[in-house]
Amino acid sequence: MSLSAGIVGLPNVGKSTIFNALTSGKAQSANYPFCTIDPNVGVVPVPDPRLKQIQKFITTEKVIPAALEIVDIAGLVRGASKGEGLGNQFLANIRQVDAILHVVRCFEGDVIHVDGSVDAMRDVETIETELMLADMDSLEKRLKRIAKMPDKESKTQAAAIRAALDKLNDGQWLAHADFSELEREALKPMFLLSMKEVLYIANVHEDELGEENAQVAALREHAAKAQAGVVLISGKIESELSDMEAEEAAEFLSELGLEEPGLHALTRETYRLLGLQSYFTAGKKEIRAWTVRVGAKAPEAAGVIHTDFERGFIRAEVFTIADLEKHQSEAEIRNNGVMRQEGKEYVVADGDIMHFKFNV
Incomplete structure (x- = not known):
C-alpha cells in the first residue's frame, strides 16, 4: 500500500534533523531496507520484533520489514495560507500526504526560534491556524461555485461545506469533528488539510527524554483534546544514533537507559495513525511483513x-x-x-x- 505521512513544523524546530535520522540510519538492522527517493521523500522500515520471533522457528535467507513513505515538507511561516514564504508549496505538499507528523520544539537552546522564544502551544496554533485558514478558503470558493446548483449532490455538498465552515470558525480541527457519514463523504473529494490525522512529535533536549517539561505537558493536554498521540524524541540523540553502526548504537542506548531509538516508536505510531497493520509470509527465501489496511x-x-x-x-x-x-x-x-x-x-x-x- 502506498500511504505517506508528511513531517511539518516551523523553521528550526528539528524537523529535517528527524527526517534525516529516519532515512539514513546506519543503526538499522542490516536486513532493513531504507532509502531516500528524492531530497524530501524517504522510505523507512517499520521495526517489528515479531519478524525475529518467526525467524526462530522458520530459518530463512532474509527478513524484510514493512515500510513507510515519509515526506519532509517545506517549513511553514505565519501567512502560509495566503502564500507567504513557501506557503503554496507547503500546502500543495501536505494535500498529497495521508497524515501529518507535526514536529514541535519543546527545548531551549542556542538555535534561534523563528518567533524569538520557545512556546510549544503558540507554534502548534500557528501551523494549525494556517491549515484551517487554507481549508476555509477552499471551502468558501467551492461553496460559491455550487451554492445555486439544483442537483441533489451539490445541495448535499453545500450543506456539508457550511457545517465544516461553522466548525472551522469555532477553531475545530476537522479530523474528529462531529460529522454525519454523508457529510464526510461529501467533503472527501476536497482533500481538506484539517481532515488529516495528526501525530505530535515533541522534540526535547537530550537531557530531558525521561521527563515531562511544561512544554511537553501543554502539548499532551492539547493532543488529548484533539484525540491525537504524542511521541517524545530528542532530534540530537536520533541524529547521533543514525551515524552509528548497530552495535555502537545499542551500547549508546544502553548508557542512556533506553531500549530502542525514539524513531522506532515514531515509525510504529505513524503506521497505526495511517490505519495500517502487517501480516507475514514466511518461506525458505524470506520472512516478510506486508502492509494492509486495518x-x-x-x-x-x-x-x-x-x-x-x-x-x-x-x-x-x-x-x-x-x-x-x-x-x-x-x-x-x-x-x-x-x-x-x-x-x-x-x-x-x-x-x-x-x-x-x-x-x-
Missing part, C-alpha cells in the same frame, strides 16, 4: 503481493506466531490440524502468517 479481507491482502493473487484468490492458509511457538514448526502446525483455511470474507488480523492459494 479491516482488509484476505483477497485484498493477497493483492498486496501481486494483483494475480487477488484476482484468482481461492483461499488463505492462516496461522499465528502463538501457533508457531506452541508447535515449533509449520509442519507440526499442519500435523496438529491448527492451520486454518479461510475464504474471501476473512478479515485479516494484525500478525497473521499467511499462504495464499490462487488460480489465474
Whole structure:
C-alpha cells in the first residue's frame, strides 16, 4: 500500500534533523531496507520484533520489514495560507500526504526560534491556524461555485461545506469533528488539510527524554483534546544514533537507559495513525511483513503481493506466531490440524502468517 505521512513544523524546530535520522540510519538492522527517493521523500522500515520471533522457528535467507513513505515538507511561516514564504508549496505538499507528523520544539537552546522564544502551544496554533485558514478558503470558493446548483449532490455538498465552515470558525480541527457519514463523504473529494490525522512529535533536549517539561505537558493536554498521540524524541540523540553502526548504537542506548531509538516508536505510531497493520509470509527465501489496511479481507491482502493473487484468490492458509511457538514448526502446525483455511470474507488480523492459494 502506498500511504505517506508528511513531517511539518516551523523553521528550526528539528524537523529535517528527524527526517534525516529516519532515512539514513546506519543503526538499522542490516536486513532493513531504507532509502531516500528524492531530497524530501524517504522510505523507512517499520521495526517489528515479531519478524525475529518467526525467524526462530522458520530459518530463512532474509527478513524484510514493512515500510513507510515519509515526506519532509517545506517549513511553514505565519501567512502560509495566503502564500507567504513557501506557503503554496507547503500546502500543495501536505494535500498529497495521508497524515501529518507535526514536529514541535519543546527545548531551549542556542538555535534561534523563528518567533524569538520557545512556546510549544503558540507554534502548534500557528501551523494549525494556517491549515484551517487554507481549508476555509477552499471551502468558501467551492461553496460559491455550487451554492445555486439544483442537483441533489451539490445541495448535499453545500450543506456539508457550511457545517465544516461553522466548525472551522469555532477553531475545530476537522479530523474528529462531529460529522454525519454523508457529510464526510461529501467533503472527501476536497482533500481538506484539517481532515488529516495528526501525530505530535515533541522534540526535547537530550537531557530531558525521561521527563515531562511544561512544554511537553501543554502539548499532551492539547493532543488529548484533539484525540491525537504524542511521541517524545530528542532530534540530537536520533541524529547521533543514525551515524552509528548497530552495535555502537545499542551500547549508546544502553548508557542512556533506553531500549530502542525514539524513531522506532515514531515509525510504529505513524503506521497505526495511517490505519495500517502487517501480516507475514514466511518461506525458505524470506520472512516478510506486508502492509494492509486495518479491516482488509484476505483477497485484498493477497493483492498486496501481486494483483494475480487477488484476482484468482481461492483461499488463505492462516496461522499465528502463538501457533508457531506452541508447535515449533509449520509442519507440526499442519500435523496438529491448527492451520486454518479461510475464504474471501476473512478479515485479516494484525500478525497473521499467511499462504495464499490462487488460480489465474
